[in-house]
Every structure is written in C-alpha cells, then in structure tokens.
Amino acid sequence: MTTLALNNVRPYGEDATNILIDVTRGVIEAIGDNRFDDADEVIDCGGNVLLPGLVDMHVHLREPGREDTETIATGSDAAAKGGFTAVFTMANTNPVIDQPFLAEAVWEKGQTYGKCDVYPVGSITQGLEGEQLTEIGLMARSGVRMFSDDGKCVNDPQLMRRAIEYAKAHDVVLAQHAEDHRMTAGAVAHEGEQAARLGLRGWPRVAEESIVARDAIMTRDYGGRYHLCHASTEGTVQLLRFAKDQGIEVTAEVTPHHLLLTDEQLKTYDGLYRVNPPLREARDAEALKQALLDGTVDVVATDHAPHGSEDKCVEFEHAKPGMLGLETSLAVVHRVFVETGLADWRFVAKVMSERPAEILRLQDQGRPIAVGEPANLVLVDPQSPWTARGEEMASKASNTPYEGIEFSARATATWLRGTQTYGAQQD
Numbered sequence: 001m002t003t004l005a006l007n008n009v010r011p012y013g014e015d016a017t018n019i020l021i022d023v024t025r026g027v028i029e030a031i032g033d034n035r036f037d038d039a040d041e042v043i044d045c046g047g048n049v050l051l052p053g054l055v056d057m058h059v060h061l062r063e064p065g066r067e068d069t070e071t072i073a074t075g076s077d078a079a080a081k082g083g084f085t086a087v088f089t090m091a092n093t094n095p096v097i098d099q100p101f102l103a104e105a106v107w108e109k110g111q112t113y114g115k116c117d118v119y120p121v122g123s124i125t126q127g128l129e130g131e132q133l134t135e136i137g138l139m140a141r142s143g144v145r146m147f148s149d150d151g152k153c154v155n156d157p158q159l160m161r162r163a164i165e166y167a168k169a170h171d172v173v174l175a176q177h178a179e180d181h182r183m184t185a186g187a188v189a190h191e192g193e194q195a196a197r198l199g200l201r202g203w204p205r206v207a208e209e210s211i212v213a214r215d216a217i218m219t220r221d222y223g224g225r226y227h228l229c230h231a232s233t234e235g236t237v238q239l240l241r242f243a244k245d246q247g248i249e250v251t252a253e254v255t256p257h258h259l260l261l262t263d264e265q266l267k268t269y270d271g272l273y274r275v276n277p278p279l280r281e282a283r284d285a286e287a288l289k290q291a292l293l294d295g296t297v298d299v300v301a302t303d304h305a306p307h308g309s310e311d312k313c314v315e316f317e318h319a320k321p322g323m324l325g326l327e328t329s330l331a332v333v334h335r336v337f338v339e340t341g342l343a344d345w346r347f348v349a350k351v352m353s354e355r356p357a358e359i360l361r362l363q364d365q366g367r368p369i370a371v372g373e374p375a376n377l378v379l380v381d382p383q384s385p386w387t388a389r390g391e392e393m394a395s396k397a398s399n400t401p402y403e404g405i406e407f408s409a410r411a412t413a414t415w416l417r418g419t420q421t422y423g424a425q426q427d
C-alpha cells in the first residue's frame, strides 16, 4: 500500500487534523490528531482548507472539432488547477455528441489522460438542430447521465415535452439552456440601460423567464429531472422559487460571472464580456446570490467556454459568447460568499461539489471527508493573493473576464482517487 499524508489540514475550514490516504485504493485511510509522518509521501498543508474535489456540471471542452481552443486534455488540466475532480462537457462540439460512440470517446479520452473525470453530455436533438430527438435511451445505456442542447434552447414545446418524457423514462437529467430564440435574434447584451446607451441589441429577461416558466409547468405535468442551465435573472429566481414551493422537481445552476459581474462591464466594448445569457444588472446578481444561499438555485457551474482571440478580440457584436471559468470559479465564489461573511466553506463544498454530484448521482464525488471515502480532494489556500491572467492559464484559451483582477483564494493541490492531478509537489 502506498500512502500519502496530508498533515495539518482543515477540512471544510474547520478544526485542523491529519489525514492519511491509501493511494493504491484511492481512499481516505485514517483521520487523526497525530501527524502521519511515516507515510510514503508527507505533505504539511500549513493549516489550509480541504474540500471534496469540485464538480462542474457545465463546461465546454471543444473536443471534437475545435481543438485549437481547448481539448479534453487541456480542459482537464484547467479543471484540476481549478480544484475540480469531475466535469460534464457539453454536447455542442463538432460533431455534436448525439450518438453513443461519440459520448464514449469523450469519456475514454478523459480517463486515458487521467487528470479529471470528464463526463459527456448528450444532445437532446440531433445535430443540435432542434428538430429530431436523439436516441436518449441508447446514450443513457452507454453511460450518459445528462442531456442538453446547451448553446441553444429546445424552443419547440412539443419536442421539449417528448424530451422530458424520454428523459424521465430513462431516468436522466435534462438540462435546458433557456432562451426563446425568437426574442433574441441578433441580441448581444442584456436589454437595459447599458445596451441602449451603447447601441447594442438587447436580450430581454423574458426570453429566459418565459422558457423557465413553461418548462417548470411541463416538469410538473410530465415529471423527470429537469435542470436549468445558467440562471441569470431575478425573475428566473422567482419562478424557481415558485416551482420548488409547489414541489416541482427542478434544479438550477448559476455561473460565477453572473454572481460577480454585471452589464456595467460592457462600457469597455470588450468582447471578453459577451456571454450567453448576457451579464445582467446588479439586482439580478443580488437575487442569484440570495437564491444560492437559500437553495433556490442549487449549484455553481462555470459554463467554461474557451474561445480563441480571433473570436474574442473583435468588435463586441462579432465576438463569440463565452468566458473561461474553471480556473477562477473557486476564487470568485470565495470572494462573493466567504470574504463577505455570507457563507462558509461548508457552503462552498455544498454548491460546488456535493449538490452537483447528487444531482448527477455520482457515487464517488462530493462525498464527505471521512474514513473509507474516495480521496477526491482539493486543498485551498484562502490567503494566497494572485492575479488572474489569461496567458497564464492551463486552458488553451485565455478569454477570462477577470484579467488583471486580484483574488485571495486558490486551489493549491488537487487529488483524484488519491493521485495528485495538480499542485506544487508534483510539478
């Protein structure tokens, strides 16, 4: 048995303790007051915080098709550096992940690389065209746990009804990108004062909220495990609250950028700030924050969306929507909730690891830090000032909206089943 000791560590930011990991089996072997100094590898964690490995329900790793902007390997590196041990990569690749063999290839590549469990998301409609449903059953049988046309909305209500029914029959999660495309044609920014002043075509809140309302009612009547991608408005929060109060089983995510940034950023006309759904107003960000605190919104998901500079360093209207998120999300969540005293590390573990693992029914992620549990872990230094720089990211792309911003928390080491996937000791 090969062992690793994490001495002087604070699980969930609470009392300091010492942890022994059985690296061979990839599980936590012992936890105790005495340091484990006889382990094969001994790390003094200096009282840093230990959390269960983070789980991201929503990333774009661009493979197959746009390997010039991200691959499963570079995305896994970015994930490990951000503290993640599992990610779900969306189906809007080229080709679209709409058949079992494509989904299986994504999973296999992730496993071969070995830095992060990369779960494929299957598309709801063939080629993401919104016309024909995919073989949800076949893909589910090959291990796909979540289906989404993310990047596009399943607008057609009849098709959505069928998708909900199939997803229910196969007991998989259906994740909706809520955007009524008939209301957002040509839109590049949140419809509000900023867009009006800057002369940018607006994407109104109702384009999201009308789909959320419709889908909540469909979920009420046809059941299934419905998940809302990137909630972005105050009205969406109210609708989710209504749905949950009615006992409708919906779950929802919010991105770090919709929590921290607003459409004030657009003043710069910098294409880095173009994203779908768009950055909204302060009252939306505030409502999303409260919703995450009270459980109306379940999880934080990054919507990590790498794009090359040829698609970002262009006029705002021509920039592709999307922002990097994997390497900054922990720092942003720390800034918004922990630094402000709104929440503690238990909360971070819940919204970035435990709840996403629960929603996707991952048996080995988001588990308690306890003896016998899988050693999927991230060590966090809450006071290690660092400045976000796109060029320094492990991601192949550099389109971070936090360029030059100083954060205080960062992941310093990540372990997947006891094997270190990121951190100073290994590099």
Ligand code: DOR
Pocket (backbone or CB within 6 Å): 060, 092, 150, 151, 152, 177, 274, 275, 276, 277, 303, 305, 306, 321, 322, 323
């Ligand atoms: O900003 C976004 N970028 N939103 C999406 O829904 C898709 C994503 C992408 O694929 O770039």
Ligand code: ZN
Pocket (backbone or CB within 6 Å): 058, 059, 060, 090, 150, 151, 303, 305
């Ligand atoms: Zn997305």
